[in-house]
Amino acid sequence: MTHTPDILKPHKMAVSGKPLTGPHLVLIPSAGMGHLTPFSRLAASLSDLCHVTMVSILPTVSSAESSHLSDFFSSYPDVHSFKFELPPFDSSAYPNADPFFLRFEGINQSAPDLMTRLLTKSSKPVSALIIDITLSTSMVPLAKSFGIPCYILFTASAAMLSFCAYFPTYYDSNSGPIGDIQINGLRMVPVATIPQALHNPKLIFTPLFIQNGKNLSKADGILVNTCESLEKDTLVALRDAHVQPGFPPVVAVGPLLPVNIPAISGASEVSPWLDMQPEKSVVYVSFGSRAAMPKEQIRELGLGLEASGCQFLWVVKTTVVDSHDNTELEELLGEGFLERVKDRGLVVKGWVEQEELLQHKAVGSFVSHCGWNSVTEAALHGVRMLAWPRLGDQRINAGISSNIYTNYTLVNNKNC
Numbered sequence: 001m002t003h004t005p006d007i008l009k010p011h012k013m014a015v016s017g018k019p020l021t022g023p024h025l026v027l028i029p030s031a032g033m034g035h036l037t038p039f040s041r042l043a044a045s046l047s048d049l050c051h052v053t054m055v056s057i058l059p060t061v062s063s064a065e066s067s068h069l070s071d072f073f074s075s076y077p078d079v080h081s082f083k084f085e086l087p088p089f090d091s092s093a094y095p096n097a098d099p100f101f102l103r104f105e106g107i108n109q110s111a112p113d114l115m116t117r118l119l120t121k122s123s124k125p126v127s128a129l130i131i132d133i134t135l136s137t138s139m140v141p142l143a144k145s146f147g148i149p150c151y152i153l154f155t156a157s158a159a160m161l162s163f164c165a166y167f168p169t170y171y172d173s174n175s176g177p178i179g180d181i182q183i184n185g186l187r188m189v190p191v192a193t194i195p196q197a198l199h200n201p202k203l204i205f206t207p208l209f210i211q212n213g214k215n216l217s218k219a220d221g222i223l224v225n226t227c228e229s230l231e232k233d234t235l236v237a238l239r240d241a242h243v244q245p246g247f248p249p250v251v252a253v254g255p256l257l258p259v260n261i262p263a264i265s266g267a268s269e270v271s272p273w274l275d276m277q278p279e280k281s282v283v284y285v286s287f288g289s290r291a292a293m294p295k296e297q298i299r300e301l302g303l304g305l306e307a308s309g310c311q312f313l314w315v316v317k318t319t320v321v322d323s324h325d326n327t328e329l330e331e332l333l334g335e336g337f338l339e340r341v342k343d344r345g346l347v348v349k350g351w352v353e354q355e356e357l358l359q360h361k362a363v364g365s366f367v368s369h370c371g372w373n374s375v376t377e378a379a380l381h382g383v384r385m386l387a388w389p390r391l392g393d394q395r396i397n398a399g400i401s402s403n404i405y406t407n408y409t410l411v412n413n414k415n416c
């Protein structure tokens, strides 16, 4: 049975529809559009029910996050903004680490300072926190020490949640290299599906992932951006504490619906081009907000799209952080490519409004890395997916998306 935490139950409304009484919820996203997007969506929908504050941790890692935050707060004035300037973080111990993972660690280290400021400077006493999973290492115990209920918004699938919850138990009892993992009460996760970073305990990501997983059980509840019809068995197993004894209530709050904000300035030629294409003819190819592809692979993919004979819209991304991406398309794709495909393919770099274009009548399918937001957005608009999982949770998600659409999954051992 679904258990709704008291804090999320409806409160008395004013005639305007805005909450008269009720709790003050503070949402704390971490870094990356894959995490910020579902937090904004939840903040927007909760702001009709109670007083909502969303924390912006500045400076953002990517420019997409920075644009999104300013557009979001101007479009949703009922969501209060609380800015927190993150002190510089010494990353010399982690050479070549992913900038988003460094950010997760940086926020966790500054969490006591963030909490103190929130408690002393908020316009209204804080009733509860809703935090990102990547911050649970620090924020769950801190919230407990202040007697503030702390919920986690899990931005990935319930299947990934079950993996996060079970992995610390496996890790602590396993002495050799990581192998296939049988999650209690659920599926077996083959070794090739396990996030690649977890095979290396020295990476900044690994100890944080394990500690975050341990702290899941200590949270007051977990909200997941999924729905019963998509992942019922997993939700039931989590709620019945088969995966982890003493697991807190799990509420499926997804798929979280898009927010209505002006487009982030990006590839403006996309809409006019799509308008000219026949219905359901276009294959949309995109790998999310942070999965970079090596140049050789970009060229191979280009040749494959050319040989396929399909109409395509391809968003090319070469760097993890958007503002570092300075290479010209012509140089990336090889001489003559753009000219050869110009009658049926559009290749862009930079931000596209994915939510909008998945609804466009010309888009017929989606070659995706299976970031969870992309999976839920495609499901919402009934767009079929061809999965090419790249990293992290994406292979686990690809398994779920193949249940929805009975599609195909491309496998690439180097990148997963």
Ligand SMILES: O=c1ccn([C@@H]2O[C@H](COP(=O)(O)OP(=O)(O)O[C@H]3O[C@H](CO)[C@@H](O)[C@H](O)[C@H]3O)[C@@H](O)[C@H]2O)c(=O)[nH]1
Pocket (backbone or CB within 6 Å): 032, 033, 034, 035, 037, 155, 156, 287, 288, 289, 290, 291, 315, 350, 351, 352, 353, 354, 355, 370, 371, 372, 373, 374, 375, 377, 391, 392, 393, 394
């Ligand atoms: O040009 C772009 C690129 C992305 N998006 C949007 O940005 C979000 C991207 O999220 P997602 O599809 O989940 O991909 P990632 O950015 O890769 O997300 C990270 O966060 C997800 C949620 O935790 C994980 O599932 C992913 O593996 C992880 O890489 C989605 O809402 C997209 O619609 C755009 O609108 N335009």
